[in-house]
Amino acid sequence: MNTPAHLLLGAAVFGRPAESRIVAAAFAGALMPDLSLYVMAGISLFLLGIPPQVVFNDLYFSDSWQTVFAIDNSFVVWGLLCAVAVWSRAPWAIALTGAALLHLCLDFPLHHDDGRPHFWPLSWWVFESPVSYWDRGHGAAWIAPVEAFLATVAAIVLWRRRVPVWAIGLTIVLVLGEFWIVRQWLFFFVDS
Template sequence: MNTPSHAIVNLALLMNGRSEAVLPVIIGATLPDIPMFVMYFWAKRIRRQSEAKIWSETYWQPHWQQVVHLFHSIPLAAIAATLAHFLGWQWLKLVGLSAILHSLGDLPIHNHDAHRHFLPFSQYRFISPISYWDPRHHGRVVAWVERGLVLVISIYLFPHVDFWVVRFLLVALNLSYLTGHFYRWVFQGCLRTQAQPQSSQG
């Protein structure tokens, strides 16, 4: 899923009406994709690489893959959440739980770019027949399902979040998802080159 979608889904599942849970849930939902943002920033802004080179070469270098996959490790996030639970660190526990949900969300919708979600205990990758972005693996349909799901959850969340900044982000994100897709669908035939997944892919 795209990173903001993880944050919205996780808020719906973990917030439970507690406004103090909003920040740790959003941080945990974003954390697994942080290495990807760092890689993208380094490649794009510092090395001045093209989108095609970033997503067909740089992203696939072993050291970047290792860091990205470690941040998507379910057992590592579970260990952190369990430790935090027994130490009474509710904030860190929510970060860990949210990171686990992020990986569980990624697991069924990644094809050749699947993460090794069970590091450091296993190198296993689940190669899903569907992808959240790749048109060769139903990426267009999955993208619409993701955006529909985010819209429905946002409508549910809107009255429950006290923060106006979060409400603003909910509206802005849905508008960008829906108008961006509408624009591509109508004017570009929903084209999406295989070598250029979205920078916020995760």
């Protein structure tokens, strides 16, 4: 699933009550499992000048990058953190960890050949789904519109909940980003 959709869905599900601290924690939690990819790819592409083909075909699948992805995409790690958040009765921590777990639950069935070891440190096993959120050769032509629809519903939920003004602005940016990304996947990327 695309990151803007993760943020919108995470905030819609876990951004209650509609207070700045809770909504911000839900947005942050929904971003956390993808954050390392953005940081590592951004540094590689823009600071180190490594070509995109090397970043996404070689570095992405390297042991070092996969180790980082294993940690920040682990059901075990986020599940333990969520248990601590629930035990401590900290609403912002529940929103953060709950949104991160929702992110993982949505990613798990939507990665064909680029999945993560979601059960680290118990296992390095990676589920290879028959479908992909981005690869038209594995169903993205029908998954992407469903994802965009769900992201739009989440945005409407946030708007109706009367979240803070900054969150409405972020929601608008994320919906526009989601539709731009879906357009790219469906019309410009060739089947692999």
